[in-house]
């Protein structure tokens with residue numbers, strides 16, 4: 001199954017959405033029987049975790065529950081069961097997925113809070129997602145590739161890569177970025193418009209491949 005998430009506050013004008021939809025179309029054509037779930041984290045945001053969620057999480061840690069199918073045992077009070085009712089369907093989608101595709105902008109050098117809220121909901125201690133792949137289609141206003149002055153500021157790819165590997169133990173992670181999107185708008189970056197168009201064309205080609 002392909003789990004497809006989008007996190008941009010933009011709709012039609014979003015480049016990360018455009019790239020993720022190209023990827024999803026190609027994937028679905030290649031795996032017509034495999035199943036597909038779509039979730040728009042910007043249009044239907046998942047709530048931030050609350051205190052009851054942290055109690056569920058603490059119980060899982062304290063009782064060394066590593067089997068995801070047993071997490072529900074940790075929800076004992078009514079508030080904890082309410083918190084679990086939010087997590088359960090989100091987590092079921094992740095567990096059922098072979099590929100988790102995330103269309104996400106860079107916001108303030110990092111990821112949108114809509115995506116972080118989802119990640120906080122579905123992540124538990126020592127939780128492995130081994131055997132799955134992540135694909136991230138990203139868009140950013142500037143350029144953060146190797147050798148660029150802003151390379152060390154890329155906490156979008158860096159954060160997600162480190163988190164997927166360090167926590168979920170997933171190394172099969174692909175990033176496809178459209179860069180310099182701000183060259184379309186910012187007169188001071190107009191001279192970089194060609195480089196943006198090249199980056200976008202390469203990203204669309206890669207997503208379709």
Ligand SMILES: Cc1cc2nc3c(=O)[nH]c(=O)nc-3n(C[C@H](O)[C@H](O)[C@H](O)COP(=O)(O)O)c2cc1C
Nearest residue numbers: 008010014015016105107108109139140141142181
């Ligand atoms: C709230 C906000 C914060 C942003 N922060 C950054 C940033 O730190 N670095 C950057 O290069 N671009 C930044 N941008 C530009 C976006 O990354 C760019 O517009 C990108 O295309 C957004 O993805 P989307 O097209 O899928 O909406 C920001 C845009 C917004 C709306």
